[in-house]
Amino acid sequence: MKYLFVIMSGLLFCFYTDYGWSATSASLVWESSYTKTSPAIDGKMDKIWEQAKPLTVVVREAMGGDNPAEVVLRALHTDGTLYVLAQWSDDTKSDMRDPYIWNADKKEYERPSKPDDQFALEFPLSGNFDIRMITLTHEYSADVWHWKAGRGNPVGWVDDKRHTISQKSIQGGVEYSMGGHGNVYIARLMDEGTSSYFIKPKPASFEGNVVDSFEQRQPAGSVADVRGKGTHDGKGWTLEMSRKLNTGHNDDTVIDQNKDNICAIAVLNDELYWDHSTSEEITLRFVNHTKK
Secondary structure, eight states: OHHHHHHHHHHHHHHHHHTSOOOOOSOOEEEEEEOSSOOOOSSOOOGGGGGSOOEEEEEEETTTOOSOEEEEEEEEEOSSEEEEEEEEEOSSOOOOSSOEEEETTTTEEEOOOOOOOEEEEEEEEEESOOSOSSOSSOOEEEEEEEEETTTTGGGTEEEEEEEEEESSOOTTOEEEEOTTSOEEEEEEEEOSEEOSEEEOOOOSSOOOSEEOOEEEOOOEEGGGOEEEEEEEOSSEEEEEEEEESOOSOTTSOOOOTTSOEEEEEEEESSOOGGGOEEOOOEEEEEEOTTOO
16 A cells, blocks of 8 residues: 555656646735724624635645635734635535544444544745645745644634655654655644643543544643634635734744735645645735725
């Protein structure tokens, strides 16, 4: 199975870099409008969002560029904080990650793999930013706001993380062989601090056929820089996120109101990480023509 994965990875890589989903685009400009009133981070599109200009972004499978889907983005900012609204279609609400499933024959819980819905917003930190994580041409680090429907979302928090992609072995990196073309090392690390959730012990006795395997808590430190809440209406997600433009932490990108800021998004619709869909590069631009 490992050999098959390596060969498939190599084929997908060749298709993706030479013929597939391109990461070069200067046409996606996402405007953030100034506001004196901060939106509530509750996963609802309040009236204040009407002053934000919508941008429709197409995401495609990162490996191969298939199955395009649309995400509508909006952005607002105060003097010190960026607010983001993202909406996308998803007719299956997946808001539990790897729950405990009762096995009636064994009379015990098992924990099979089951993804939750996820969304990520990524800003360059250092190096030659490329939305393609499986790349043999670029090395970079990125600041990632990683929303997870089944983990931080119940208490309104988003994981603040960083991704590092390299062709050399790196601390915390997972090695991906590219079918004879070389190796890529990807490290996906939480920022410093305590996250908003943890895995709770398996129940010793029956508590229901499906039991959440995560428990929430108050986060602290740099990992707790991003607030976020998503709601599902049966047809799709509405997600709100917010973060200070400058958190004061060296593992976060400083978002500058006075210049264009490059970013990208990713969507995981009930998928594991390697099945995620990504956008092209997006230019986040701050405008002040709607001050209120």
